Amino acid sequence: MVHLDGPDLYVLNKAIAPHRSLFEVRCMDGQMQPNVPVFDPHEPAFSVNDVIVDTCMEWVESLWQRLGGVGLPAVVFGEEDYGTIESKSLLP
Numbered sequence: 001m002v003h004l005d006g007p008d009l010y011v012l013n014k015a016i017a018p019h020r021s022l023f024e025v026r027c028m029d030g031q032m033q034p035n036v037p038v039f040d041p042h043e044p045a046f047s048v049n050d051v052i053v054d055t056c057m058e059w060v061e062s063l064w065q066r067l068g069g070v071g072l073p074a075v076v077f078g079e080e081d082y083g084t085i086e087s088k089s090l091l092p
Contacts, residue, residue: 001079022060053078057088064090 002020004012013020026033039048057076064074069092077087 022056047082049078049082050084053083054085057083057085061088061090068092 002016002022004016006012023034025036032038036052037048057078060076064070069090071092073092074090075087076090077083
């Protein structure tokens with residue numbers, strides 16, 4: 001999800017509402033969409049949520065750099081404390 005920060009969060013977030021979700025995983029007709037690995041939730045060898053968040057943070061950082069930072073500072077983080085690092089600053 002994209003979260004904006006500024007003087008009027010309601011207006012900012014409403015303006016980007018249709019585009020806030022970068023991606024979502026859903027179970028449709030018994031299939032994961034998009035096709036992501038499924039792990040046993042009771043016996044994971046590692047934190048699947050941490051791996052997903054860490055990978056997404058790297059992906060967003062690489063996109064941000066390719067776009068030249070679009071002239072804005074940004075921070076990426078995993079909600080609900082997921083990810084092995086708390087947050088990562090993206091410079092403009």
